[in-house]
Amino acid sequence: MAKIVAVIDIGSNSARMAVFARTSRYGFYLLEECKSRVxxxxxxxxxxxxxxxIPMQRTLQALKNFTQVAKSKGARKIFCVATSALRDAPNSRDFLQRAKREAGVQIKIIDGDKEAYFGALACLNLLHQNEGITIDVGGGSSECALLNGGAIVQKISLDIGAIRIKELFFDGKNDIEGAKSFIKKELEKLPSIFSHKYALGIGGSIRALSKIIAKERxxxxxxxxxxEAQYYLDFxxxxxxxxxxxxxxxxxxxDRLDSIRGGALIFxxxxxxxxxxxxxxxxxxxREGVFLQDLLRGHNGRFPKGFNPSFRSLLDRFEGKHSLGKEIKREALRLFDVLSPLHSLSSELKKPLAIASRxxxxxEVLGCHSCSLHSSYLAFNGLEYGYSYQERxxxxxxxxYSNKKTPKESKFKHLSLKDLKILTDILALAKILATKDCKLEYRLDSDNDLHIIGESYLARDQIQKISKNFDFGIEFGEKTLSRVFHKTHYQVSF
Amino acid sequence: MAKIVAVIDIGSNSARMAVFARTSRYGFYLLEECKSRVxxxxxxxxxxxxxxxIPMQRTLQALKNFTQVAKSKGARKIFCVATSALRDAPNSRDFLQRAKREAGVQIKIIDGDKEAYFGALACLNLLHQNEGITIDVGGGSSECALLNGGAIVQKISLDIGAIRIKELFFDGKNDIEGAKSFIKKELEKLPSIFSHKYALGIGGSIRALSKIIAKERxxxxxxxxxxEAQYYLDFxxxxxxxxxxxxxxxxxxxDRLDSIRGGALIFxxxxxxxxxxxxxxxxxxxREGVFLQDLLRGHNGRFPKGFNPSFRSLLDRFEGKHSLGKEIKREALRLFDVLSPLHSLSSELKKPLAIASRxxxxxEVLGCHSCSLHSSYLAFNGLEYGYSYQERxxxxxxxxYSNKKTPKESKFKHLSLKDLKILTDILALAKILATKDCKLEYRLDSDNDLHIIGESYLARDQIQKISKNFDFGIEFGEKTLSRVFHKTHYQVSF
Incomplete structure (x- = not known):
């Protein structure tokens, strides 16, 4: 598969292109997005x-420019799909021929079922929450799919879309009731299995709504x-x-003003x-669905278990050859376990701790000054797919805060400041202690002092500087530990 | 020359290591810094x-750990120099042998002249302002060098240092007058050529002073x-x-409390x-001087003219293979010239504009969402050497602000908000217009509208979105331009 892949999607409202950069077998990130409201x-x-x-000419022009952009970004493969607008057009074949001839683009018209599938495939693999019903409100049609247990259970395409509603009920009139009953009639097509507490919202109309809510929050x-769904309903x-x-x-x-009412009504x-x-x-x-179908061909449409393409791609792009990321993660998780008598932290927190430490x-790729800040910037912005905002x-x-700084407040609902501090202290320690060989020992004594055995002179120096703000004591070596060792021995898990 | 190079510097106060990563022939950045107050x-x-x-043992221990760190970062070459403390020690040879035997480190004791040279070489090549007198206040000695016309004109080493003053005049007493006359006597050694309005301050003591001032500001x-020097004098x-x-x-x-008084007095x-x-x-x-001597060996101790190692290294590390950086720079500089009748901008601003556009x-390396923000983050933090804070x-x-956003204020003394906006508008335009081939034409008509000829459909679309906030009009094509062309023809420089 090519390293740079472009996917163009011709919807009723706009044509869009996404250019993906693969950084390893499954690692990738979004390199470029273009949109033209054709x-x-x-x-x-x-x-x-x-x-x-006229609309056809606009679209051909946009396609020409899209392919120029795609090629200039290094794309060797360009997929192009078209949905509702072309599905419904008796003269779509003419347009396809012109697109091929004038822009060199081979457009594939996909049916509603396939459209629902691509949206669902993208959500299934790239959203942290992937159980529920995908809702993709388009210009001419809307697609839904039920995701359950890591699979796409059912798909459907409805002939209701934001532009269609606008043109039929709002252009030159304001027939809300007409629009409502038109939508209601389409909804009757839906099988009863379509019921879920979670909706996964796809497409430009829903993004436009969410953008305003995200800004508010x-x-x-x-x-x-x-x-909460109620918030959208009121909105x-x-x-x-x-x-x-x-x-x-x-x-x-x-450019959303004329169609958002139709979109909001459908949603x-x-x-x-x-x-x-x-x-x-x-x-x-x-677009992501089309890309993933190609990427995950022969893998049942799923990433390997436990794999995250953004996490992988961050490492591919930024981790130095000699990075101690793996070793820092190892020490951080060991410290989490050794210190467990001191904290009430759920073992679920090992996941963010592992990601953060790795x-x-x-x-470092940007330099050693403010390295923690640079790392947090890269991680926050780069962990694009598969994580909740809270996790990021x-x-x-x-x-x-994995350095000398100490967090002053916890913005996290399920994490007190004390618990957050334990986590940042653990990571700060792990960063100092990590070496290629795993020769350190940790023990917690009866006074809740952490004994570190086998650390270097330099590490000791650095730990003494940062540990003043810790909520637990640090001792070096084992001198007074023989008695304690037996007591804590069974609490320590390596 | 090796890709990763470590330089250790054993001063009277602390031993420090800098690890440099070379990203191309002359491009490099600081990968790691370690310090141990031995x-x-x-x-x-x-x-x-x-x-x-005891101090010797501490130092040997630190050296062992430094070399471990250096190797773990991939360093294949480790330089180690020692200054005043070892210069003055009758038993320094014993220590050198132990360092070789126990830590595998070959220490080179450098004389005061060489020490002054290394500091001066670093300032000459890596500071934006490199005319003046370098002042390196160390623990045991202080070094000065006069930089003029891109060359190191004269060097001197004085037997006054922060630790030396502390031990002789402040430990168990408070003999400020004694310290002052001791310093005064040393100053008499200075040749009269040492006089300049600029001082370039090197070393831990001066950095400690500057750190507090930087924070205030x-x-x-x-x-x-x-x-201003007066600010330091009062401080x-x-x-x-x-x-x-x-x-x-x-x-x-x-760890600065006991020696800073001596350091401040000398400075x-x-x-x-x-x-x-x-x-x-x-x-x-x-440390940087030692690294540069090796890097610039056979090049007269200077980078090629116009070369900046941080700028180069940013490109080496982060610029994509298919980046349009060069083309954006080209269009930005063309637009700067074409629009010159509209602005009063000094042509010196072409330098920051060229850097910013490139x-x-x-x-993009982090993804297309918030790409401008990511680029500005990388540039601001990565343009480490050779730029003033204002330039960065x-x-x-x-x-x-090279996107839809518009700056609301100018923090720059010599740049009004209007002029700043012209620059960000130019860069925003250049980013949209840049393509591999240079086929665009620009003309400014008598109404101060910029005519763009040869742009793509997509570019026109994007420009229409952002140009609403411009202080000049944009027209596409040449239709009404034939008359105007003759008028502006001679103002346009390509």
């Missing part, structure tokens, strides 16, 4: 689905955003009743119909 | 310069910090009159003696 379906819903000349990333109601200038004040982009209807309690926003969709030296924040915080 | 000269000034057993980096006076607890309150580290005396008006703090010194896509900040700001 509105290929403009005027087609009133013309028996026939694509109109000070959350840095859309992908993985978790918000969608406000949108449907609002005028265009209201929408602008709410924070919607210019709210689906949330209610499915009985959703919580919405997880997905930054990934059809990535804690990434920043915790990893960031652990790395950032 | 105080090898402890007790020696009262014992006819004889090194004492909210400056992120020590290296390159520019502060040093306060320090000399202060008690140990005062010093702690001022913000000095624990202030030299500043006054040389008639210095401004101090530039150097984060580089003897580095503006570095962040300007490059950071230009990159950060």
């Amino acid at each position: 509105r290929i379906s403009e005027g087609s819903y009133e013309n028996d689905g026939f694509l109109q000349e 000070g959350v840095a990333f859309l992908h993985g955003l978790e918000v 969608c109601k406000k949108i449907c009743n609002g005028s265009s200038s209201n929408l602008k004040d709410m924070g919607f982009n210019e 709210a209807s689906l949330l209610e119909y499915f009985g959703v309690k919580k919405v997880i926003t997905s930054g990934v969709g059809v 990535l804690s030296m990434l920043g 924040q915790l990893v960031k915080t652990l790395i950032e | 105080r090898i000269s402890e007790g020696s000034y009262e014992n006819d310069g004889f090194l004492q057993e 909210g400056v992120a980096f020590l290296h390159g910090l520019e502060v 040093c006076k306060k320090i000399c009159n202060g008690s140990s607890s005062n010093l702690k309150d001022m913000g000095f580290n624990e 202030a005396s030299l500043l006054e003696y040389f008639g210095v008006k401004k101090v530039i703090t150097s984060g580089v010194g003897v 580095l503006s896509m570095l962040g 900040q300007l490059v950071k700001t230009l990159i950060e």
Whole structure:
């Protein structure tokens, strides 16, 4: 498979391209995204689905530029799929031929089932929460898939989309009731199995809603955003009743103003119909699905167990040849266990601790000054897929404070400041103590002092500097330990 | 020359190691720094310069650990130099043999002249301001060199150092007058050529002073910090009159408390003696000098003209194979010239604009979301050597705002917000317009509208989105331009 892969997706509202860079067999990241609001379906819903000349020309122009960009980024493989707008067009074959001839792009029209599959495949592999119903509100159609137990259980495509609703019910009129009953009729197609407390929201319309909510809440990333469904329902109601200038004040982009009411109406209807309690926003969709189908071909559409493509790709890109990341992780997990009598931390916290410790030296690539800060920056921004915002924040915080600094507050619901401090202390110790050979011993004595046996002179020096702020004492060597050893022996797990 | 090179420097106060990573012929960055406050000269000034057993053991231990660290980072070459403390010790040969035997380290004792040379070589090549007198206040001695016209004109080593002064005049007494006259006597050795308005401050004592000043002023980096000499003189006076607890309150580290008074006294005396008006703090010194002597061997101790090792190394580490950095720089500089009738910008600003535009896509390595922010982060932190803080900040700001965002204020003395905006607008345009082939034309018409001829459909789309906030109009194509062309023709330089 090529190292740089571009995927173009021609929707009714816009054509988009994602360019992925593979950094190893399964490790990859998103190198480039382009969007052009070509509105290929403009005027087609009133013309028996026939694509109109001007929108077609816009789209061809965009395709030409997309392929230029893709090639300039080094892409050797370009996939191009088209959905609802072309599915429904009697003259789509003409357009496909022109695209091939004028832009050199081979467009594949995918049916609704396949479209639902690609969105679902992306969520299944790249969202931290991958049980629930995917909802992809498009311009001409909307796709849903039920994800359960790591598999795509059922898929469906509905002939309702934001642009379609706009053109049929809102252009030159304001027929909300008509739109509602149109949507309601489509919903009747849905099999009863489509019911879940989680919805995974895909596509530009839902992202536009989530973007505003994320901003309100000070959350840095859309992908993985978790918000109560009721919040969306209230928000969608406000949108449907609002005028265009209201929408602008709410924070919607210019090019979303005319279609967001249709999109919000569809999304709210689906949330209610499915009985959703919580919405997880997905930054990934059809394009990532197409890429993953190719990447995971012959692997049953899933990454190997325990594999995360962003974590891997961060290491691929930034970890130095001589990094002690693995050794730091090893010592951090050992210390977590040895210190367990001191803390009430759930063993689930070993996961973020392991990630943070493995990535804690990434920043070396930028230099040794403020290395912790650099590492936390790279980790926070690079752990794109498969982590919740909370996890990304915790990893960031652990790395950032894995030096002389001490966190002053805990932003984490299930973690007191004391527990957070234990974790950052563990990581700070592990960074100092890690060496290629594993020759250190740790023991906790009856006074809750941690005895470190076998550390270097330099390490001792550094630990003495940082351990003043620790909530536990540090002793070097074993001198007074023989008596204690028997007592704590069985609590220590290596 | 090896890719990873370690340099150890045994001073009277502490032993330090710097590990440098070369990323290309001359590009490099600082991968690791270690410090151990071994105080090898402890007790020696009262014992006819004889090194004492305990301090020697501490130093040997540190050397062993340093070499372990160096090797674990991949260093294949380790240089080790020792200065004043070993120069003055009658039993230094014993110590050298033990270091060779026990730590496998070949120590080279350098004389004061060589020590001054290494510090000067580092400043000459790695400071943005490299005219003036280098002042390296060490533990046992202090070195000065006069830099002029890109050359090291004269060097001298003085037998005054922070630890020496402390042991002779402050341990168990408070003989400031004695210290002053001791220093004064040494200053008489200085040739009269040592007089300059700039001092380049090297070494731990001066860094400790500058660190506190940098913090007060909210400056992120020590290296390159520019502060009026009078500020240091006042600060040093306060320090000399202060008690140990005062010093702690001022913000000095624990391990600097006992020696900083001696250091401050020496530094202030030299500043006054040389008639210095401004101090530039150097984060580089003897270790960088040793590294550079090896790196620049056969090149007259200077980088090729116009070469900057940090800029180069950023590109080496982070620029993608298919990056359009060069093309963005080309278009940015063309736009700067074409738009010159609109702005009053000095052509000196082309330098930061060129740097910013070339580095503006570095962040791609972390992904396309917030790429401008990532690029500005990497550039700001990575442009370590050879730039003033102002330059680093300007490059950071230009990159950060080279997208849809618009700067709201200018933090730059010589740059109004309007001029800053022109620069960020230019960079934003260049990022959109750059392609591998240079086929665009720009013309400014009599209404001060910029005409862009030959751009892609996608570029036009993107420019329309961002140009709303520009202070000049954008037109595409040449339609109304034939008349104007003759008028502006001669102002346009390509």
